[in-house]
Amino acid sequence: MGKHHWIRAGRRRDRELFRDRLALPPVLAVLDAHRRLRGPYTAVGTLMRSILPDALRRLPRLGPEHNIEILTTTPELAHLVPPAWTTLEWAAGKGERTRFYSRLHTLNIANGLAEFLRDYLRELGGTHTLVVENVHEADPTDQEFVAVLLRRGDLEGLTVVVGTGTDPVADPPGEITVSLARILGEHAEPLDAPPAETPQEAPAGTEEERARLARAYVEADGCADDPLLLEAYLALPPGERARLHDERAAVLAGQGEFSLLLGAVPYHAEHGGDPSGAGLAALRTAMDHCRGIGLYQAAADLGLRARAIVDRSAQEELWWHFANATGTTLASLGRADEALAVYEEARAATDAPEAHMDLAYGTAMLYARHYPEPRRDYRMARAWMNTAIAIASLLPDPSRRAFHSVFGHNGLALVEVRQNRATEALRMLEEGIARLDRELGPDEHALHRAVLRYNRAQVLGMMGRLEESLRDYLSVVELDPDFPEHHFNVGNILRRLGRHEEAVAAYREALRLSPPFPEAYYNLGDTRLELGDAQGALEDFGYTLELDPAHVDARVNRAALLQQLGRGEEAWRDVTAGLVLAPGNAHLLCLRGQLLAERGEVDEALRALSEALDRDGRLAEAWALRGELAYGGGDLEGAARDLERAVELSDAPEVRFNRAVVYQECGRYGEAVADYEAVLAVADDEESRERLSSCLVALGRS
Numbered sequence: 001m002g003k004h005h006w007i008r009a010g011r012r013r014d015r016e017l018f019r020d021r022l023a024l025p026p027v028l029a030v031l032d033a034h035r036r037l038r039g040p041y042t043a044v045g046t047l048m049r050s051i052l053p054d055a056l057r058r059l060p061r062l063g064p065e066h067n068i069e070i071l072t073t074t075p076e077l078a079h080l081v082p083p084a085w086t087t088l089e090w091a092a093g094k095g096e097r098t099r100f101y102s103r104l105h106t107l108n109i110a111n112g113l114a115e116f117l118r119d120y121l122r123e124l125g126g127t128h129t130l131v132v133e134n135v136h137e138a139d140p141t142d143q144e145f146v147a148v149l150l151r152r153g154d155l156e157g158l159t160v161v162v163g164t165g166t167d168p169v170a171d172p173p174g175e176i177t178v179s180l181a182r183i184l185g186e187h188a189e190p191l192d193a194p195p196a197e198t199p200q201e202a203p204a205g206t207e208e209e210r211a212r213l214a215r216a217y218v219e220a221d222g223c224a225d226d227p228l229l230l231e232a233y234l235a236l237p238p239g240e241r242a243r244l245h246d247e248r249a250a251v252l253a254g255q256g257e258f259s260l261l262l263g264a265v266p267y268h269a270e271h272g273g274d275p276s277g278a279g280l281a282a283l284r285t286a287m288d289h290c291r292g293i294g295l296y297q298a299a300a301d302l303g304l305r306a307r308a309i310v311d312r313s314a315q316e317e318l319w320w321h322f323a324n325a326t327g328t329t330l331a332s333l334g335r336a337d338e339a340l341a342v343y344e345e346a347r348a349a350t351d352a353p354e355a356h357m358d359l360a361y362g363t364a365m366l367y368a369r370h371y372p373e374p375r376r377d378y379r380m381a382r383a384w385m386n387t388a389i390a391i392a393s394l395l396p397d398p399s400r401r402a403f404h405s406v407f408g409h410n411g412l413a414l415v416e417v418r419q420n421r422a423t424e425a426l427r428m429l430e431e432g433i434a435r436l437d438r439e440l441g442p443d444e445h446a447l448h449r450a451v452l453r454y455n456r457a458q459v460l461g462m463m464g465r466l467e468e469s470l471r472d473y474l475s476v477v478e479l480d481p482d483f484p485e486h487h488f489n490v491g492n493i494l495r496r497l498g499r500h501e502e503a504v505a506a507y508r509e510a511l512r513l514s515p516p517f518p519e520a521y522y523n524l525g526d527t528r529l530e531l532g533d534a535q536g537a538l539e540d541f542g543y544t545l546e547l548d549p550a551h552v553d554a555r556v557n558r559a560a561l562l563q564q565l566g567r568g569e570e571a572w573r574d575v576t577a578g579l580v581l582a583p584g585n586a587h588l589l590c591l592r593g594q595l596l597a598e599r600g601e602v603d604e605a606l607r608a609l610s611e612a613l614d615r616d617g618r619l620a621e622a623w624a625l626r627g628e629l630a631y632g633g634g635d636l637e638g639a640a641r642d643l644e645r646a647v648e649l650s651d652a653p654e655v656r657f658n659r660a661v662v663y664q665e666c667g668r669y670g671e672a673v674a675d676y677e678a679v680l681a682v683a684d685d686e687e688s689r690e691r692l693s694s695c696l697v698a699l700g701r702s
Contacts, residue, residue, distance in 0.1 A: 018193030039262030101294030112515030175334030484514035586616035620650035
């Protein structure tokens with residue numbers, strides 16, 4: 001289990017008493033992760049408020065390197081770091097934003113925070129303990145952060161102590177990137193803390209005592225787990241409870257710390273004396289902020305809470321805002337069925353054309369993008385998107401008609417791409433770009449126009465029109481230079497064009513502008529390998545796996561590179577770990593066969609190679625290696641057959657040479673001559689030259 005601990009007990013005080021008996025390194029911080037306090041990143045924000053000033057004094061570079069992580073988790077520290085949100089979506093006018101963060105964004109944030117903490121702790125020196133309490137009540141962002149700290153291998157001096165209740169830790173609904181429940185089981189030692197031996201607690205006696213306990217519950221922002229406090233709170237008349245919540249909301253709002261507006265303030269406001277006024281206003285502020293910066297689990301929770309309060313007949317604008325924002329947020333989380341239910345309710349509530357246009361677009365995206373692959377239905381997606389486009393064509397305002405028509409066709413282009421009709425998708429995108437250029441002013445909808453060019457670049461890249469794709473990507477980089485994904489895609493195209501050094505520079509720029517993300521390091525590793533930098537590639541593949549241990553391609557590439565470098569035991573560990581994740585991966589099975597062959601376990605190697613070929617019959621390396629093993633076992637006919645297939649798939653000189661040797665030993669001198677000559681046409685190989693001479697002599701030729 002390692003050095004981390006998972007303490008379970010029904011009450012926090014019992015966990016604390018138990019923790020005090022553990023032999024732990026010095027405590028860096030004790031964090032309360034209860035989401036009612038500050039919403040998403042409650043624990044992280046507490047940590048950053050505690051250590052950031054000292055960290056920046058010791059290592060000033062951490063501010064610019066991790067400004068996105070700091071501002072996302074602890075917005076009240078904005079004055080200490082450079083601004084983060086400088087891309088086009090933040091300049092878009094109301095209703096013009098058409099680009100939002102991926103749901104993977106919070107995992108990248110968590111890994112960036114882990115880098116920050118790693119570098120700070122190395123500067124401090126020694127070993128440290130980080131205690132994170134109430135993790136079972138934490139927002140998924142804090143749970144994700146804890147999971148990353150537990151599983152990463154480069155935080156050698158850190159011990160994490162996780163405190164939860166006794167019930168299993170539940171993963172949030174929808175598609176998740178990291179399961180804290182699984183990570184806890186794999187990386188932390190479970191410890192059950194006994195209940196503290198204390199005298200029997202008696203209920204509060206006097207009215208004054210009960211009022212004091214109830215106030216204590218409210219001032220703990222509803223996070224206290226003492227049953228006496230909760231009992232006293234529930235015993236208050238509703239009006240008195242609401243008054244206490246209003247007082248507490250006012251005190252917290254007056255502290256001027258924005259993160260309080262994401263947790264405790266909306267909690268108190270929705271339980272105060274004006275839930276449909278002050279409560280909904282607080283929930284809207286928090287939800288819009290969280291949704292805008294990619295904190296979708298919190299945004300969905302806030303939206304659902306608001307929908308339970310808002311009255312459609314009296315608050316129509318608010319009702320529609322929460323319906324639309326909550327539906328799209330649920331969709332972003334992979335909670336497509338819940339989103340569809342919101343859309344269906346909204347459809348039944350109105351006959352307004354624009355509302356139906358937006359709902360049709362959202363529903364189309366569910367079927368084209370947000371449902372998992374087996375449940376996607378492109379016919380339904382096309383039908384709903386056509387409905388949105390048809391309504392858009394009837395809008396009376398010319399500018400809105402142009403924008404929404406093009407926006408709908410952009411969505412339809414996605415459906416075309418998913419159905420392998422890239423030419424039709426390209427036509428739609430080009431017509432959309434031309435129409436907006438023709439019918440809108442040069443400064444209108446700048447973000448969506450950049451998105452259209454970006455999408456056209458993607459389609460051109462899929463079609464193999466790489467120079468045109470690169471031109472489009474470079475044009476959106478010029479328009480939106482701080483958006484990291486543009487640089488990442490420029491790197492991908494440059495790599496495909498063989499411009500590897502420029503690709504490396506583009507990937508590094510993407511990483512400079514973003515929290516760390518595994519695909520950038522993986523592609524960087526592949527590119528550095530093309531440049532002959534094996535050590536650099538090894539480091540990049542290794543860091544890809546630090547960020548995402550389930551990245552199978554990085555596991556394959558690192559294992560192959562380790563094998564080539566003669567580090568067979570390390571390669572074997574990667575292959576074994578990879579096959580746990582992907583038991584049928586043909587490349588891993590092929591590598592397993594290769595490593596077994598090097599160990600002299602020929603029968604096992606042949607079984608692994610045959611299984612690899614059952615999975616992927618076009619894997620030239622497996623055919624070639626199986627042919628070599630057959631040759632070594634004296635099976636010349638089998639060797640020739642496998643090597644012939646390998647040459648069909650990969651005309652590599654070494655494979656042709658091996659086939660020529662087999663042909664030569666079979667007496668098939670003419671075919672051997674052809675192979676040796678093919679090898680010598682691309683390589684000056686003395687053994688091939690000598691063997692060619694022998695075959696020519698056997699054929700009676702000089």
